[in-house]
Amino acid sequence: MASDTTTTTGAPAAPPPPPAPAGAPRSAWRGRRHRWGVRWGPYAHIAPFFVLFAAFGIFPLLYTGWASLHRVELTAPTDMEWVGLRNYARLLDDEFFWNALRNTVTIGLLSTVPQLLMALGIAHLLHGRLRGSTFFRVVALTPYATSVAAATLVFVLLFGRDFGLVNWVLGLLGAGPVDWQNGRWTSQFAVSTIVIWRWTGYNALIYLAALQAIPDELYEAAALDGASRWQQFRHVTVPSLRPTILFTCVVSTIGATQLFGEPLLFNGSAGATGGSDHQFQTLGLYLYEQGWVNLHLGRASAIAWAMLLILLLAGAAVALVRAWRRRTR
Amino acid sequence: MRTLIRRFRRRALALAAVVALGAVPAAGCGPGGEDPAGRTVLTVGLFGSFGYQEAGLYDAYMRLHKDVVIRQTSIQRNENYYPQLLTHLVSDSGLADVQAVEAINIAEVTATQADRLEDLGRVPGVRREDFLPWKWRQATTRDGRTVGLGTDIGPQAVCYRKDLFARAGLPTDRDAVGRLWAGDWRKYLETGKRYRDRAPAGTSFVDSASGVLSAITGGSARRYYDEDGTVVYQSNPAVREAWDIAAAFATEGLTARLQQFTPSWDQAYANGTFATVSCPAWMLGYIEDKAGPAGADRWDVAAAPRPANWGGSFLVVPKSGRHRAEAARLAAWLTAPAQQATLFRRRGSFPSASAAHALPAVADARHPYFGDAPIGRIYTRAARGVPVAVLGPKDLVIAQNLADVGMLQVDQKGRRPEDAWDAAVRTIDNALDL
Numbered sequence: 121m122a123s124d125t126t127t128t129t130g131a132p133a134a135p136p137p138p139p140a141p142a143g144a145p146r147s148a149w150r151g152r153r154h155r156w157g158v159r160w161g162p163y164a165h166i167a168p169f170f171v172l173f174a175a176f177g178i179f180p181l182l183y184t185g186w187a188s189l190h191r192v193e194l195t196a197p198t199d200m201e202w203v204g205l206r207n208y209a210r211l212l213d214d215e216f217f218w219n220a221l222r223n224t225v226t227i228g229l230l231s232t233v234p235q236l237l238m239a240l241g242i243a244h245l246l247h248g249r250l251r252g253s254t255f256f257r258v259v260a261l262t263p264y265a266t267s268v269a270a271a272t273l274v275f276v277l278l279f280g281r282d283f284g285l286v287n288w289v290l291g292l293l294g295a296g297p298v299d300w301q302n303g304r305w306t307s308q309f310a311v312s313t314i315v316i317w318r319w320t321g322y323n324a325l326i327y328l329a330a331l332q333a334i335p336d337e338l339y340e341a342a343a344l345d346g347a348s349r350w351q352q353f354r355h356v357t358v359p360s361l362r363p364t365i366l367f368t369c370v371v372s373t374i375g376a377t378q379l380f381g382e383p384l385l386f387n388g389s390a391g392a393t394g395g396s397d398h399q400f401q402t403l404g405l406y407l408y409e410q411g412w413v414n415l416h417l418g419r420a421s422a423i424a425w426a427m428l429l430i431l432l433l434a435g436a437a438v439a440l441v442r443a444w445r446r447r448t449r
Numbered sequence: 450m451r452t453l454i455r456r457f458r459r460r461a462l463a464l465a466a467v468v469a470l471g472a473v474p475a476a477g478c479g480p481g482g483e484d485p486a487g488r489t490v491l492t493v494g495l496f497g498s499f500g501y502q503e504a505g506l507y508d509a510y511m512r513l514h515k516d517v518v519i520r521q522t523s524i525q526r527n528e529n530y531y532p533q534l535l536t537h538l539v540s541d542s543g544l545a546d547v548q549a550v551e552a553i554n555i556a557e558v559t560a561t562q563a564d565r566l567e568d569l570g571r572v573p574g575v576r577r578e579d580f581l582p583w584k585w586r587q588a589t590t591r592d593g594r595t596v597g598l599g600t601d602i603g604p605q606a607v608c609y610r611k612d613l614f615a616r617a618g619l620p621t622d623r624d625a626v627g628r629l630w631a632g633d634w635r636k637y638l639e640t641g642k643r644y645r646d647r648a649p650a651g652t653s654f655v656d657s658a659s660g661v662l663s664a665i666t667g668g669s670a671r672r673y674y675d676e677d678g679t680v681v682y683q684s685n686p687a688v689r690e691a692w693d694i695a696a697a698f699a700t701e702g703l704t705a706r707l708q709q710f711t712p713s714w715d716q717a718y719a720n721g722t723f724a725t726v727s728c729p730a731w732m733l734g735y736i737e738d739k740a741g742p743a744g745a746d747r748w749d750v751a752a753a754p755r756p757a758n759w760g761g762s763f764l765v766v767p768k769s770g771r772h773r774a775e776a777a778r779l780a781a782w783l784t785a786p787a788q789q790a791t792l793f794r795r796r797g798s799f800p801s802a803s804a805a806h807a808l809p810a811v812a813d814a815r816h817p818y819f820g821d822a823p824i825g826r827i828y829t830r831a832a833r834g835v836p837v838a839v840l841g842p843k844d845l846v847i848a849q850n851l852a853d854v855g856m857l858q859v860d861q862k863g864r865r866p867e868d869a870w871d872a873a874v875r876t877i878d879n880a881l882d883l
Contacts, residue, residue: 194535195561216879276712283716302861388711391528391849396857397872412532414846414880 188421195415207422217423219398220406221430223308227383227402228376231312231319236368239320240361243327244353257328260321272314272385279310279386304399307386311400314382319375323368330364331357377431380404403427482771488518489772491779494545495523496530498734499600499762500796506788510779517775526710527551531845538562541769546776547783550597552761555587557842559597563590567766570595572777579786579804583837588763597763598784599801601792603729604831605664605753607637608736611820612747613724617647623822627752634665634694634754641703644724653705656723658695658860659852660709664727665691666848667838668757673848674841680881682847683874692851696866699859706861708853715739721747729759730799730828737818750822756834761801799828806832843881850876 188207190200211217246256263271278285279300287297300306334357342352358365379402383394392409394401401409403423411420484490493501501507507519522545524530531554537543539562550558558566569575570589577585580599588597607630611621619640620626630636641654648654655661666672669687674680682688698704705723707714717723718739726732728750736748764780766773782788789800790810797816805811806829814825841847855873858864864872 194532195539195557197539214879215875273712280713280716281706282713282722283720299861388708388713389526390708390711391853393850393853393876396854396861398854398876409880413528413849414882415532415535416882419882 184421184424187418188425190418191416192418193415194411194417197417200418203418207419208426210419211422211426216398216401216406217403217426220394220401220403223394223398223400224377224379224402224404227308227312227315227379227400228373230308231315231379232369232372232376234312235316235320236323236365236372238316239323239368240327240365242320242324243331244357246324246328247331257325260324262321263318264322266318268314268318268381269385271318272382275310275314275317276386276388301386301388301395302397302399304397307395307400311379311383311386314386315376315379319372323372326364326368327361330361334360373434374431377427378404380408384408484518488516489775490518490520491547491772491776492545493519493521493547493549493779494534495521495549496527496551497525498523498796499549500734500792500798501783504792504795506783506791510782517779519779527554528845528849535562538565538767541565541767544767544769546766546770546772547780548765548767549600550588550763550765551845552587552603552763552840553845553848555597555763556840556844558765559588559590560842563594563596565768566596567768567773567777568594568596569598569764569766569777569780572781574778574785575781576804579802581801581803581832583835584761584801586837587840588765597765598780600762600764600784601731601789601798602801602832602835603667603731603758603760604799604828604835605667605757605759606728606730606750606824606827606831607725607753608728608732608748608750608819609725610721610723610747611749613649613652613721614644616649617644617724619644621749623749623751623820626749630754631752632754634661634668634691637661637754638694638697638701638703641698642701645701645703648724651722653723654703654725655698656705656714656717656726657707657709658699658704659856660727661698661704662691662695662852662856663759663848664753664757665694665755666757667759668755668836669838670836671839673844674839676839678841680841680843680847682851682877688851692856692866692870695856696859696869699856700866704860708857708861719743727753727759730793730797730824731760733797733816733819733824745818746820748818749820750816750824750827752827753831756831756836758832758835758838761799793825797824799832846880847877850880 187200189202189204191203191207192200242260246253246260250256277283279287281287281297281299281301284300286300291297298306300310338356338360339352342356347355383400383402383405384392386400387393387395392401392405392413394405404427407420407423407427410416410423482490493507495501502521507521511517511519524533530549531551534544534548534550570577570593575598577595581602584599584602585595588599589595607626609626614621614626620629629640644654666688669691671681671685672688673682673685699706705717707717707723718736719741721740721744726736728736733750736744740748764784766776766780770776784802786800786802786805786808789798789802790805790808792798793800793805794810794814800806800811812825812829814823815821816824851873854876855869858869858872859866
């Protein structure tokens with residue numbers, strides 16, 4: 121479909137027409153056509169993306185918003201009963217929603233903070249003179265290219281209570297077996313491990329690209345001024361990386377808010393409860409449980425929109441803090 | 450930023466969906482049509498392992514009907530299969546010509562999707578009197594349309610490890626083992642305590658408290674709903690009694706503290722860490738798969754304390770299919786007594802067609818993996834005593850949360866049974882949206 125759209129709507133901006141005998145009216149028409157092409161051609165070229173985005177991005181977003189104002193069940197999605205903001209109001213005293221929100225925040229912190237710090241360190245190592253640097257870059261990106269299902273299933277086995285490798289190693293060290301799945305913190309730690317494993321290399325490569333864009337002169341100047349390696353890192357590297365760090369923070373925050381596959385599969389394919397006590401049920405998982413286990417599409421839609429609003433609120437809060445700091449400086 | 454959100458969400462969801470749905474839905478969604486040779490292509494959408502293909506039933510049907518080709522798709526877990534089936538039904542697209550429905554969902558399908566399904570009670574060759582009356586009724590609407598034909602039922606026995614029983618000083622002969630707990634699940638609990646006192650190191654009496662809960666609950670007619678369709682699980686003495694006995698297994702330390710149908714449960718079969726498990730007929734194949742050759746000559750089957758049913762399925766034919774008549778004929782043939790008997794002999798799925806129970810293929814069946822146990826005799830007797838269950842639309846949600854939230858907390862987190870019950874009730878209340 122994408123290619124169809126490109127060829128038809130892209131035609132006006134196509135390469136020059138075949139040479140024709142020059143004549144005044146004809147060249148005027150060609151000029152007009154040329155101007156028209158210059159003016160609208162670019163839009164035509166980017167149109168396929170926006171058509172797809174409208175169909176698969178905007179429409180579901182708006183329809184979800186509409187559904188969230190109704191009582192609607194998966195058994196009959198066309199029977200919608202208007203309930204206004206009730207689905208949102210009930211989230212306020214929905215213990216499972218708040219539990220999921222708390223878990224999302226804690227798993228988000230547990231996974232994002234170490235992930236970005238480690239990525240920075242790895243980027244620093246890769247940036248230095250290194251034999252076989254391409255090899256290590258590919259290695260860093262491998263977990264990112266691994267399917268979340270395969271990775272999580274392996275981690276489920278690693279963190280198994282009775283026959284898991286992690287507990288076996290702990291046993292060798294003299295520590296008792298840990299029931300990873302059933303503790304609140306142990307399960308969240310385990311889920312975070314999967315996230316860290318998958319995304320650290322990806323962020324490291326982004327940092328590496330930014331590192332390579334920092335001019336060597338800055339380091340030389342700092343060194344001439346007598347700055348130590350640590351001072352160079354603090355006063356040259358980190359300020360230069362600031363926009364990149366901000367970008368990775370934003371992307372990781374969004375990813376953490378929508379965390380779904382890892383906690384779903386960490387439950388050993390036993391459903392979307394996020395553990396017997398919902399101890400690692402994230403917002404994404406709770407949304408899925410409401411929609412596709414309990415079949416309440418309206419309530420699931422409200423959770424989806426609440427997640428978007430939470431992200432927007434977080435973004436607004438960050439913007440406010442930055443504006444305030446700029447003014448007080 | 451919104452683009453990012455969408456892209457991220459879509460990627461995560463797509464991945465998760467593919468994973469969760471068993472990574473095969475694409476093939477199952479193609480509309481039935483015709484193959485290059487002009488033969489009618491009928492698609493069959495299943496969950497778990499029905500064994501039609503393995504038992505050679507498709508090949509047999511295609512030999513009888515040269516103009517038909519059957520293609521099957523299957524999704525591992527019903528929890529993932531059922532939401533997809535509902536989505537396809539309500540959007541009238543992506544359906545196979547014949548679809549399976551688990552017994553725990555049949556009430557909801559019959560109540561809400563009947564007008565999207567063919568009335569199979571009128572298909573030529575389908576004889577109502579061939580089926581167990583309660584099985585037939587479960588898929589019949591109030592106005593008398595039968596939208597699903599029963600495949601198998603899940604009469605229960607108890608599978609046990611002869612070698613572990615011997616080492617714990619318990620009898621190993623299947624009739625003697627059955628007598629240990631005949632008539633009362635509490636005797637099963639008492640046997641568990643005897644086992645615990647002399648248990649071989651590293652083994653437990655039973656796999657999980659949730660498994661015991663499902664087994665006992667399957668023995669009462671009224672479970673989560675009453676005859677008027679009111680949710681009554683909280684006040685139903687049968688459910689509370691099942692809960693108390695199952696919780697006692699956990700608090701007495703008789704379980705291996707596992708969750709059924711998870712990787713660690715499978716590992717425990719392979720490593721032989723528990724001595725008994727509630728065993729509906731369809732579980733035999735699962736045990737053989739997971740315990741593998743190492744478990745041969747160790748497992749056996751004894752009668753359960755009381756007759757109970759756990760699981761079983763139906764076949765339905767969606768109206769949106771392109772070959773409805775052919776699909777209905779296929780569903781009728783697959784569920785006819787002769788084919789159900791074949792399936793039992795080859796795969797251990799116990800016939801819901803009572804007409805098949807007397808056939809030699811069923812009545813005289815033995816299972817080599819389970820010490821040549823006379824599974825035909827054991828399960829036929831169990832099936833005879835199964836009560837006619839009152840089903841309700843949200844049976845799955847209630848049963849799942851009682852097991853995977855409530856009883857799992859008792860079993861794995863050591864929570865007090867009363868507290869765990871309250872936690873389960875809160876989750877169920879939230880899910881039912883009453």
